[in-house]
Amino acid sequence: MPTQFDPPSGTRDFLAAEVEKRERAFAVIRSVFSRYGFEPLQTPAFERLDVLLGKYGEEGDKLIFKILRRGEHEASGEADLALRYDMTVPLARVAAAYGSQLPTPYKRYAMGPVWRADRPGRGRFREFVQCDLDTLGSTSVLADAEVICAVHDTLAGLGVADFRILLNSRHVLAGLLEAFGVPGELGPGVLITLDKLDKLSPAEVAAELTERGLASSTAEDLVSAMTAPDADERIRAALKPSEEGAAGLEEVDQVLSLVTAQIPAGRIEFTPRMVRGLSYYTGPIWEVVADGVPGSISSGGRYDHLIEQLGGPDVPGTGGSLGIERILLLLPEGVPAGRPGRLDVAVTILGQEFAARAFAFAAAARRAGLRSSVYMGSSGKLGRQLKWASDQGARWALIYGRQEEEAGVVTVRDMDSGAQAVVPAGELADYLAGQAGAAPPPGAAG
């Protein structure tokens, strides 16, 4: 492919097979979210620049695609708009704009492209789909548990084979710092380092904690408690004396108890060493990991002040995000929802005098719910036209020439077996519907 025809760096063209695979996955997601009572929200691709700037930290601001002012202002070189960077800032704006018009709690999902001027790389794009679900306006742990259940059902519905949900709470982490006597000013740094326990060895993490100024005995106690085979028990025991730790534990256990009807045992577990990096979380936090995939395929948590920080009203919130581009890579290529190929019924045309009849046959096939089109090339030869039918992946080819015209029939050729049936022209739709029903071509759902 010559470079000048490539899509811009970090973006992709999706041809038919990929669009269909992606759309099937999106349909599963929408269906599960809807069954949970989440409703869709769509906001524009761009926002006013001041709505986005300063919301993603200094590094984030650099990754925002900015849109030049127009007309006489273009020469200024200034930007006034910017492409959506995530789905959360637009949610905060919508919550501020529509306030009481929204239901309470406001359970919404948003699925669509976001744009980040990141360095493109394997699996990292500048245009990618983000898929968020959030509940605004409820402080109840029920809302946290519901989001986790919906994410679980979505991943199961998509056919993701092996995944586990890691559950923790910001209160557990605060309790841990308290229980292990970590000085207050070291807390945030210690949590950032603990977050690396899934990548670095315990010794490496302990060393980094010491570098951060933690007493080496404390660092070793902490790391050893969090990585021991009986970590769950040791951490629970350590947390009990801390008021915040005990509250966090209670929160985690409530979520675990609420989701038992929906999530099979063993698929969700209390993971005290799991520290979501983002500082805005205030309660339960979780992430989903899958075999063979580094990092998480979904994550989320409670963020009771974020919407206000982002310019919205002061409402509690909890939610999560599906790493849909990663998840799509995990899904099996096979089991396409449609017969591979573009047509069910390919209609040949053996002379322009038969063109109108061919059109009518294609229309009859479509009435039977089948994908159908006529031959549009320049060859009048049946062999060439059947080759086209085969290239299209057609299940049947229709043949109609002088002989068929005189007999008032149409010849229906089964492209797999080569068998041909002669069908009265007026009964074609019924015949095809019957054949399609007998061995349903899933393409008919197209």
Place this chain on the structure above:
Amino acid sequence: MPTQFDPPSGTRDFLAAEVEKRERAFAVIRSVFSRYGFEPLQTPAFERLDVLLGKYGEEGDKLIFKILRRGEHEASGEADLALRYDMTVPLARVAAAYGSQLPTPYKRYAMGPVWRADRPGRGRFREFVQCDLDTLGSTSVLADAEVICAVHDTLAGLGVADFRILLNSRHVLAGLLEAFGVPGELGPGVLITLDKLDKLSPAEVAAELTERGLASSTAEDLVSAMTAPDADERIRAALKPSEEGAAGLEEVDQVLSLVTAQIPAGRIEFTPRMVRGLSYYTGPIWEVVADGVPGSISSGGRYDHLIEQLGGPDVPGTGGSLGIERILLLLPEGVPAGRPGRLDVAVTILGQEFAARAFAFAAAARRAGLRSSVYMGSSGKLGRQLKWASDQGARWALIYGRQEEEAGVVTVRDMDSGAQAVVPAGELADYLAGQAGAAPPPGAAG
């Protein structure tokens, strides 16, 4: 709504009901296009600036949203990318990039937002959905007729009540200029003025033609032939002596004959006064008008050199575009595909000790294909919770307190009638599925 929370000028936020209405329409469109064997194509939201610049004329270039360079280049005030302005230039790029990987002919549809920095106004947006279908690589009038049939079926499938397809050909127009002796150099201007016959009176059009330099007798002959009650016959007679005119007539009649199986008589008519303004059309041209809507709701035609002009390969093409934002305004608000409201089953919680059971009941309802969620507010009062269920548009509320727990049942309240049924807890999913099946709540499809 305070201005600072509005979406950017010319763009819109879509809350749930609007998203659902739009998505239902998009699903109809995709389904019809797919039955005709058109396949989806998705390209990025932005292209390299040089791919877009110079493709839409000087006025068009001014309406392109340009994206500022990033990082160290941001200060230059220069743009290197630009938001998609239509679906045709990306199609030309894709045809150049993927060439032989694409089927022949390449029948594709593209549906998604495009962005134009137009002055926003009633029904005119800066972000709006464009929906195109095109066949590249066929010179056959079959391809033109197929596009028109697909557009017809789409509009019928969407429920657009009264629409008519106006059909003409660029060759007919050239033949007309020849037949009426319009000097060659006046041709393009004369066509632009004739295009106004749907807005201006015949006298006004004749006057404008004269201003353009046409002899006033010629101007009057031309306008009178095109607006006479027997215009069809008069134009056909006038065209016969012109070779190009006769060829155009033949083309129009071929399309009319091909579509008879699909399009009811009277819904498509030869309209010699119809002149699509765009200069790139080379063969059949058409537009769809609907009662009570100014302008067209869909239009298209053959453009055998456009793809090459836009930077693609030299392939013939024909296609059309649905004015989807206008069409959406035409569609009846009623007949929502789902029960209005967010939930089918609202689960009350009469005390935190019942929360896990409530979650399990909601899960059972979802297994029955119903939209379901639990109460997440702070009130423990049944009345308040039933009010919430009602606000959600729920069909049933589930009630489970001490009494139900002891009896191993759950109370199912019909929110319309107030009638209550007592159902064994283990049979809830079956019971709800049966109730939903008995009087299907379309929301279940959600």
